[in-house]
Amino acid sequence: MIRLITGLALLILGSTCGEIAITHGMKSVGEPARLRPGAVIKFLGRAVRNGWFWTGVPLMALSFYALLLLLSWEPISMVIPASALSYVAGTLGAKFILGEEVSTARWAGVILVCVGVALVAAG
């Protein structure tokens, strides 16, 4: 039970913290001037020199590793629906760490998506 909870916590927190770090990094890099290949390549060049990007990538790798471990312990129909909780964790992180405004409509949407993904993943 402790093993399962630790695994799920690593899976959810790893991907959420990783994506939040990457979002923060991309916001500080600034958006590409235009959506043309040249401008996007320049943007990517700036992005890979950003420290937050390289903070996020290993956290996401950690989450992926936790997923592999969990899948070796528990059936997939249990692991993937539980990972849908990362939609809620991600929204909390966006609000409290990134300072995004999460309106009631957005919260309602996130909850629907979370339940929906859990149902779809359960088959």
Place this chain on the structure above:
Amino acid sequence: MASEKRLRIKTLIMVLAMVVCANAGDLLLKYGMAQIGAVELTPHGLSQAFWQTVKSPIIWLAILFLIGFMVSYMTVLSWADYSYVMPAGAAGYALLTFLAVILLHESVSLRRWVGVVLICLGVLLVGQTKPRTTEVPSEVAA
């Protein structure tokens, strides 16, 4: 406001690119690995599987799509909210279910259909909100 509309359109385009690339990448990966067959968990089996994946054009195509996903994800996050992009990306689960029914003629359980409906409603709700609620610096940070 014109800029508000532009922001919505380019966010929509990038989220669509994200969903299409992620799904295409996953499907190709699954298809490519199915061609290679079950991997034996022995040093010999693993090294054999490694060389087979490196030589498979389908696996490389899958990797290309997954890179496309990562690039569109990073790009959209440079202007849009994480709490907007993340739930919107879940549209992929609904898309995969439709593709499974239309292309593969798979039968889909009632539970999964309910999930698809909830995801679509959720994505529509999130889509109504403003894609960006924080200030984005226009200057490049050092």
